[in-house]
Amino acid sequence: MTEERPRPSEFDPSVPNIARMYDYYLGGKDHYEVDRARADEAIVADPTLLNLIKENRAFLGRAVRYLAQQGIDQFLDIGTGLPTQQNVHQIAHSVNPDARVVYVDYDEQVVTHGRALLAGLGETRMVQADLRRPQEILDHPDVKRTLDFSKPVALLLVATLHFVPDEDDPAGIMAALRDALAPGSHLALTHASADGVPDVVAKVVEVYKRTSAPGTPRTGDQVTGLFGDFEMLDPGLVWAPLWRPQRPVSMDEAKRVWFYAGVGRKP
Secondary structure, rough: OOOOOOOOOOOOOOOOOOOHHHHHOOOOOOHHHHHHHHHHHHHHHHOOHHHHHHHHHHHHHHHHHHHOEEEEEEEEEEOOOOOOOOOOOHHHHOOOOOOEEEEEEEEHHHHHHHHHHOOOOOOOOEEEOOOOOOOHHHHHHHHHHOOOOOOOOOEEEEOOHHHHHHHHHHHHHHHHHHHOOOOEEEEEEEEEOOOOOHHHHHHHHHHHOOOOOOOOOOHHHHHHHHHOOOOEOOOOOOOHHOOOOOOOOOHHHHHHOEEEEEEOOOO
16 A cells, blocks of 8 residues: 555645546536536547446446345445435435445545535445545444444445556455455446547546546456456446446447446355
8 A cells, every 4th residue: 555645635726626526527516616627628538528427327326226126235335426416325225215325435525525415314324534445444433333244235436446546456455345245245336448449538547647536547357357256247347338228328339438337246
């Protein structure tokens, strides 16, 4: 792991924040001019970026709904970002009102917004912790109080791991998180990749180098490796729109959404 990095609690108007940029993409209100300007640069780099964000969010909805329908009633969502429409707890509760959800984010602004939104929602929590130190998440009192790791948990890392650079050992992080889960647990993730449209992804990566968290796209094989020995559910690791779509999707359309998506089950 790398040296301690500063908490993003002090607003620096010169540094675009990726959570607020994502909020801007989704049509939210929790962003600043510096975030909008950098997000608009990313949209110029990839004019279909807003559709990518929408498809990423749609995958999250389909995956959470599927897992809840399979009887999973515990969800750990790491790198959740600013609250928006159709959050994990809302989707899970539409299937099982007793589902328990813990959101985790590193950004204090995200956590503050999340706690305000979740006030009074019972077994739904928002905690501040660093993905690069997975044991910090697993040992957090609110995580331990809300989730029972002796029973299946759905671990969600959606559009998160590509913000973890190689030097922070994403494979090691994922191994630690997977090892903490009981058999029957699931892992759902999306991850940026240049496998489909490398020129476009390269342009967006250049924009994100000038934000609070530069991105690291990875190949399909590298993303598959993050699942370890988990059994991939059909249709395996695919471009996000192709994971159990609710409408016909062509391969040409799908690869423009340059996020791989998949769900695996711990045997």
